Amino acid sequence: MKHKLLKNLFILLVFFFLYLPIIVLIIYSFNSSSMNILFENFTFKWYIELFKNNDLIMSFVNTLIVALTSTIISTIIGTISAYGLYKFDFPLKKLINSLIYIPIVIPEIVLGISLLSIYTLMKLELGMFTIILSHIAFSIPFVIVSVRSALSSETVYYEEAAKDLGASNFKIFKDIILPVIMPGVVSGAILAFTLSLDDVVISYFTAGPGSNTLPLYIYSMIKTGITPDVNALTTIMLTITFITLTSIAVIQSRKIRKRI
Amino acid sequence: MEKKVLVKLENVSKSFGSVEVIKNISLDIYEGEFLTLLGPSGCGKTTILRMISGLDDVTTGKVYIDDKDMTNVDATKREVNTIFQNLALFPKMTTKENISFGLKMKKVDKAEIDKRVDEVIKLVKLQGFEDRYPSELSGGQQQRVAIARSIIMNPKVLLLDESLCSLDLKLKKDMQIELKRLQKKLGITFIYVTHAQDEALSMSDRIAIINNGAIEQLDTPSNIYKYPKTLFVADFIGEANIINAKVLEVGDNEIKVSMLQDHVVDIKADSIFEKNQELKLVIRPENVRISKNELANGIKGSINDITYSGDSTKLLVNIPGSIDIKVCINDDNKYVYNDEVYVKFDSNYIIPLRK
Structure with a gap:
């Protein structure tokens, strides 16, 4: 009994530690005081204020554009690359396989500087385009790794069976392989999306005028002080994320139940 | 057709x-x-x-x-x-x-x-x-x-x-x-x-x-x-006794061979063998005759192992100074470990193969 009590207490503490900052943030988004120190009165004013703050809204929209485009493109490229690296044999395959991990382990700041110097060298004007390009670049390895984990030796058998039944390579990929590796593709895409959503370092180096993203905007506020409308925005973002994830989970569990 | x-x-x-x-x-x-x-x-x-x-x-x-x-x-x-x-x-x-x-x-x-x-x-x-x-x-x-x-x-x-x-x-x-x-x-x-x-x-x-x-x-x-x-x-197919033998005499469609320490048998042979040639004889376990009583031209041995498998019983007969012979019989309970028995190979069922 005592053992079980300790176990539950431990779990409680872990969750407390993980979620306390978020709870505080949500509470303070309803705080009438403009300082994030004392809670005065309950108010919706920051939510109203939020929609008046054009810079904040713009940066949020930018962030969404960057995250969505880079996620879609990097997921497509990453999935095809993972499949190609898995299916075909070619010289230097082993080397390329290990090179994939380098962008993952390399410090972001190094990646940021190198991307900046390449854009300068190519005389690319810094802006949304360069941010998206950079986000695609650092997301691809994550997608590849995630998709690759979903490709097992079983996949070869499915492929051969489909070939035996007369399926073209495109059909094999679309009808057989893609459904099998879908969990890997989805988790790769989610990973890419969240990485892009909160990236500060690489965006900092590759952003230009008018292409401020939300993380950059918040980061720049540190000098002047963070206003509670940011709290309000993050609360909205949290709510959206929460609803999306819960509905995905509900849909999936319904699907499973339907099969049984 | x-x-x-x-x-x-x-x-x-x-x-x-x-x-x-x-x-x-x-x-x-x-x-x-x-x-x-x-x-x-x-x-x-x-x-x-x-x-x-x-x-x-x-x-x-x-x-x-x-x-x-x-x-x-x-x-x-x-x-x-x-x-x-x-x-x-x-x-x-x-x-x-x-x-x-x-x-x-x-x-x-x-x-x-x-x-x-x-x-x-x-x-x-x-x-x-x-x-x-x-x-x-x-x-x-x-x-x-x-x-x-x-x-x-x-x-x-x-x-x-x-x-x-x-x-x-x-x-x-x-x-x-x-x-x-x-x-x-x-x-x-x-x-x-x-x-x-x-x-x-x-x-x-x-x-x-x-x-x-x-x-x-x-x-x-x-x-x-x-x-x-x-x-x-x-x-590879089925169980088989594979026995070393040597050709003693070559006749028409028949050869005389010696096996298992100078035991002599006549067997049919389609392929051509030469005198003194070493060869292998294949005998299926179910084609080996076994008896507790002495068999004419039989070989004496003792039961070394008994494996019961429902529809048949597999016996391993130890021939002193030679290999063990696998025998397959349909009735069980007849033999016990260490029984003295005689085995005999029907020459119709002996398959001679080149080494």
């Missing part, structure tokens, strides 16, 4: 890198027959199958299916289907989707597909399981989906790659009967790959024994069992 050759392998070899796994095989497979490629694992039998289906290329030689040269034709275009060892049912498709996949790829129209799927589902007795996923089916049901998925294509040849290996004994026996029934009903040529000799013997019209990438012997099951042509075949 002359039998039509449906699949013809002509001097086919296959190498993976520098390793030659198939060594110059030629094989004719007739229309409507059940041919089994039997051999130990790693002998190349699956590779032969994959070269017929087109999933592997031949290194040299030709593959003909229905008189057409298919050597360089892609697997997708061959009228041949395979039931894979691991079945390879598409996990994200239901029974119905799995079965109709091949016809969809052929762009057969929907009404026709539905009709044929219904027929095939009835044929393999999968009614009521149409909308289940492979993970929700039992081993036997999965097996039937795999069979249905292939036979719906009306292939000229159905290739089965160790397809029953993963099933338990009871299910395996049921599926054997079911496969045989389907084969007779559909008249499709079956090429079956297995390392299980009991499956090969019970199901096939002909068996090709494969060893080290070459065909050791190709014949009907009973001929292969009764008249093995090589030591490998004798040893």
Whole structure:
């Protein structure tokens, strides 16, 4: 009994530690005081204020554009690359396989500087385009790794069976392989999306005028002080994320139940 | 009526890198027959199958299916289907989707597909399981989906790659009967790959024994069992006593040999042996006569081991100063450990083989 009590207490503490900052943030988004120190009165004013703050809204929209485009493109490229690296044999395959991990382990700041110097060298004007390009670049390895984990030796058998039944390579990929590796593709895409959503370092180096993203905007506020409308925005973002994830989970569990 | 050759392998070899796994095989497979490629694992039998289906290329030689040269034709275009060892049912498709996949790829129209799927589902007795996923089916049901998925294509040849290996004994026996029934009903040529000799013997019209990438012997099951042509075949198919012997005299259709320490027997011999030649004699355990009473020209020994297996009992008779002789009898309880017995070989059942 005592053992079980300790176990539950431990779990409680872990969750407390993980979620306390978020709870505080949500509470303070309803705080009438403009300082994030004392809670005065309950108010919706920051939510109203939020929609008046054009810079904040713009940066949020930018962030969404960057995250969505880079996620879609990097997921497509990453999935095809993972499949190609898995299916075909070619010289230097082993080397390329290990090179994939380098962008993952390399410090972001190094990646940021190198991307900046390449854009300068190519005389690319810094802006949304360069941010998206950079986000695609650092997301691809994550997608590849995630998709690759979903490709097992079983996949070869499915492929051969489909070939035996007369399926073209495109059909094999679309009808057989893609459904099998879908969990890997989805988790790769989610990973890419969240990485892009909160990236500060690489965006900092590759952003230009008018292409401020939300993380950059918040980061720049540190000098002047963070206003509670940011709290309000993050609360909205949290709510959206929460609803999306819960509905995905509900849909999936319904699907499973339907099969049984 | 002359039998039509449906699949013809002509001097086919296959190498993976520098390793030659198939060594110059030629094989004719007739229309409507059940041919089994039997051999130990790693002998190349699956590779032969994959070269017929087109999933592997031949290194040299030709593959003909229905008189057409298919050597360089892609697997997708061959009228041949395979039931894979691991079945390879598409996990994200239901029974119905799995079965109709091949016809969809052929762009057969929907009404026709539905009709044929219904027929095939009835044929393999999968009614009521149409909308289940492979993970929700039992081993036997999965097996039937795999069979249905292939036979719906009306292939000229159905290739089965160790397809029953993963099933338990009871299910395996049921599926054997079911496969045989389907084969007779559909008249499709079956090429079956297995390392299980009991499956090969019970199901096939002909068996090709494969060893080290070459065909050791190709014949009907009973001929292969009764008249093995090589030591490998004798040893691989069924149980066998393999005894060293030496030719004493050569006569017409008969030779006199000495074995088991100067025991002399006359045996029929088709092939030509020379005097003083060393040879091996193959005797099936069920063809060894055994008795507690002295047998004329019998060899004395003692029971060394008794293995009861329901329908028969296997005895191991120790001949002093020689090898143990395997004997198979139908009645049990007759012998106990260390009993003194006499064994005798009927000269009609002794198969002489060159060393």
